[in-house]
Structure formats: C-alpha cells, structure tokens
Amino acid sequence: MDDFLQTVALLRARYQRPADFNLFSVLRSASDEVRLHSRYLAFLLDPKATHNKGTALLNLLLKRLGIQNFDSENAIVEVEYQNIDILVRNQSKQAVIIENKIYAGDQDEQLWRYHQRMQAEGYGEIWTTYLTLDGSEPSEQSRKSLPVVLLSYEAEIIAWLKDCIPLVAREPGVRESVFQYIELLQKLTSSDQGEIYMSKLKEQILLGENLFVIADINHAFKSVLVDLQLDIWERMTAYQGSHYPQLGKPENSATKEAISAYYKKAKNSKYIGLTFPFTFMNGGVYIELDHRLYVGYYCDGEQFPEDREQLLALSREIAPNTRNSGKMFWKYSTFNVNLHAPSNEDLALLRDPETRDSIAVNLIDDAHELWQRAHQQFA
Structure with missing residues (x-):
C-alpha cells in the first residue's frame, strides 16, 4: 500500500x-x-x-x-x-x-x-x-x-x-x-489529467492487489470529503454562537448523515445548510450548499406575500443592477470552493484548517450582515 x-x-x-x-x-x-x-x-x-x-x-x-x-x-x-x-x-x-x-x-x-x-x-x-x-x-x-x-x-x-x-x-x-x-x-470537471500520467497510473492500478485498494481509497476519499465539509459547518455554528448570538440557534440540516447522503447522490440530498429565521418578520437568512456555498434571504411568498415583497425590495437595494426583480438576494462565498467535485486547488484549500475556518467565518459574517440590514429596516 x-x-x-x-x-x-x-x-x-x-x-x-x-x-x-x-x-x-x-x-x-x-x-x-x-x-x-x-x-x-x-x-x-x-x-x-x-x-x-x-x-x-x-x-x-x-x-x-x-x-x-x-x-x-x-x-x-x-x-x-x-x-x-x-x-x-x-x-x-x-x-x-x-x-x-x-x-x-x-x-x-x-x-x-x-x-x-x-x-x-x-x-x-x-x-x-x-x-x-x-x-x-x-x-x-x-x-x-x-x-x-x-x-x-x-x-x-x-x-x-x-x-x-x-x-x-x-x-x-x-x-x-x-x-x-x-x-x-x-x-x-476534474478531467484535465495528462494522458501520459493517466496511462502510467492505470498501469500501476492493474498491478498486484492495487485495483482492490483503489476501491478502498475511493470510499476513504468520500469519507474525507464528508469530514472536511462537516468541519466547515461546525465551525460556522460555533462562530455564530460566540459572535452573533442574536441570530438565534440555526435550523441545521447539514448533519453528517445529510452530508454523507449528498456525496452518495441520494435523492433530495442536494440542498443542505443553516437557516436563521427572523424574529421580527417572516422569512430569514440561510447559508446553503449547491456544490458551492452561498448565503441569502428566504421567505415563502405563498404564505407571507407582504414580507416577501419587503425582502425583495431590500434585495433590490443591496444589488439593484445584478439581480432580477423577482429573486431574493443571494451571493456565493468569497472562497469559491467546489465541495461536490473539488479540483486540486480546492482540495489544497479544504485540507487547511485555517482556510476552512476562514470559509466559515466569511459566510457567518455575510449572514449576519444580511440579518442586520433586514433588522434595521423592518424591526
């Protein structure tokens, strides 16, 4: 091995x-x-x-x-x-x-x-x-x-x-x-490996018991991705609890089981994250994963049309030239890491604990900023 x-x-x-x-x-x-x-x-x-x-x-x-x-x-x-x-x-x-x-x-x-x-x-x-x-x-x-x-x-x-x-x-x-x-x-798409490298690598995989080892490595790799992603979510909740307790305890769907299902491509496992409901109106702020991490506002327009319209108006104030009038404001994390199929550059970032901490802090800071803007305008 x-x-x-x-x-x-x-x-x-x-x-x-x-x-x-x-x-x-x-x-x-x-x-x-x-x-x-x-x-x-x-x-x-x-x-x-x-x-x-x-x-x-x-x-x-x-x-x-x-x-x-x-x-x-x-x-x-x-x-x-x-x-x-x-x-x-x-x-x-x-x-x-x-x-x-x-x-x-x-x-x-x-x-x-x-x-x-x-x-x-x-x-x-x-x-x-x-x-x-x-x-x-x-x-x-x-x-x-x-x-x-x-x-x-x-x-x-x-x-x-x-x-x-x-x-x-x-x-x-x-x-x-x-x-x-x-x-x-x-x-x-992580398909940029050179032909000579891939040819030599395939030769090595076919030697001895290496082919069976690869299956174990693939399972271990997915498990590592689960651990790295879970660590980011846990850092988020810890940072939010210590720095922005006014947001309240989030609704957390980013459990280890959910993250494992995400990497197994289980049905309805694509969107996981943290939700911070407002205490002063309907809707709230969320941090979600769709291969990349992003933060934004949410509100159910069918149940709470007036609150949704207020958040849409605020969204247009935040980004008047870049957002369609029918969409809530959202934005990607400053760290544009693909957690679904990470490139070599992404993996280098993810394995660094300081970078994972920076990703978590950045997203929670962004979520707090959005929460604060809504609170100032509507509370």
Whole structure:
C-alpha cells in the first residue's frame, strides 16, 4: 500500500503538467455561468457570429442533442432572453432552451416556466435542455412533467467542442479560444489529467492487489470529503454562537448523515445548510450548499406575500443592477470552493484548517450582515 501510494506520487510529480495560461480564467471566474459560459457558447452557436462558420457549429450540437429538422439557417441565438440562459429560435417557431447550471440551483418551476413562456409566444416545437457539469437531473419542482434533454460539460460539450476544432482550424483566434475553453472545462470537471500520467497510473492500478485498494481509497476519499465539509459547518455554528448570538440557534440540516447522503447522490440530498429565521418578520437568512456555498434571504411568498415583497425590495437595494426583480438576494462565498467535485486547488484549500475556518467565518459574517440590514429596516 505504501509503495503503491509512493509510486503514484512520483508519477504525478513527473508527468502531471502545470496549468497553462488561460485567457478565460484571467478575464472571468471559471464558474461565471452568464458572462463566461453562456456568452461563449452562444457565440459558437450563433450562425451570424464572427467565427465565420455559419450554421456548422450549431448543427453539430443539434445533432448531438438528437434534434432533427430544426431550421438552423434562420436561427437567432440570444443570451438571457426572458431570463433563459441561451435561447436558439427561428422563424419556423422552433426553439431550443438551454438552461446553464454550473453551480446555481433551480428556481421554482424554472424550466416549466421557460417552456410555457415560449409556448405563449407561439412556438410549437420546443426542446428544453439542462446543461450541468456532470449531466445532473433538474429538480422535479423545476421541470414538473416537462421532458428535458440532459447535457454535461464533461461529456457532450467537450466532445462537441472537439468536433468543432477541424471546422475552425483556419480561424486562428476562434481555434485557440476553443482549445482554451476545453482546457477550462476539463479543469472544472476534474478531467484535465495528462494522458501520459493517466496511462502510467492505470498501469500501476492493474498491478498486484492495487485495483482492490483503489476501491478502498475511493470510499476513504468520500469519507474525507464528508469530514472536511462537516468541519466547515461546525465551525460556522460555533462562530455564530460566540459572535452573533442574536441570530438565534440555526435550523441545521447539514448533519453528517445529510452530508454523507449528498456525496452518495441520494435523492433530495442536494440542498443542505443553516437557516436563521427572523424574529421580527417572516422569512430569514440561510447559508446553503449547491456544490458551492452561498448565503441569502428566504421567505415563502405563498404564505407571507407582504414580507416577501419587503425582502425583495431590500434585495433590490443591496444589488439593484445584478439581480432580477423577482429573486431574493443571494451571493456565493468569497472562497469559491467546489465541495461536490473539488479540483486540486480546492482540495489544497479544504485540507487547511485555517482556510476552512476562514470559509466559515466569511459566510457567518455575510449572514449576519444580511440579518442586520433586514433588522434595521423592518424591526
């Protein structure tokens, strides 16, 4: 066992190449769904864009999606049309909805509403697709009875981009951007290991009893992720109790059992966290996990419409230019760590106790700030 792990470490040191310069990473956060991923994908799909390939790139993706008889010659591609991440539509009243989810969660009836919206505009053929890093299913409350085409960056999008490369080979700027975007997606999906390194690693796994050891390591790795995440939640509750007792004892769904279920991908295990109900109005502040940690306001609009409207107004005051008027304010943690499928950089942060403490402190400070703003305005 020790010899095997030592050999793997040596292989990694020898063959795993460092990350190259990537313009996408320099200009935007790798998880920026709208300003990076949706815009770039829309650029490639748009027949009128300056990649000069007309409908060729769009047709490749439509074929991969299994969408036939779509009039791509008259296609219009838009980003954030009626809040739809990417919309491809034409004069024949056909529409392809691409809901792009890097780390954000589903909204109530989100996919269903988008489909109904396009139907109301007279579109007869509508394909609704759900794009995530790993091909995850949308929530039942988002899709309702709607048939949805699942897409993953790791499988379909990277494969589609590789198919695009020969078509854009004579467009050097576009070609290099596709190469760099593939590298970015491979990093996001933890599939960026070098071929030589992976080949050597597979050779070692097949030696002796190593193949059986790997199964044990996989179980241990998930257990370590559970422990690291649980430690962050426990640090949050300890810090909140000592620094902001006025928030009250939180409703805590981030138990060890819930975190274990999260990593096992059990049904309805995706959203866990801490909830701090207000004492002066309905609603409250929450810290939640949807692969990344984020903090925001909540209030049930059906039961408490007046309180929800007040919190929506406050949300618009906090971020008037970046939030849709129908959404409560929320924001990601300053530490943009992926707890679902952590990259090497994420793992380096997570194993450091001081960083885990900083993550916890940052989120509780943010939650207290939101609580305080609501208290000052409505108490």
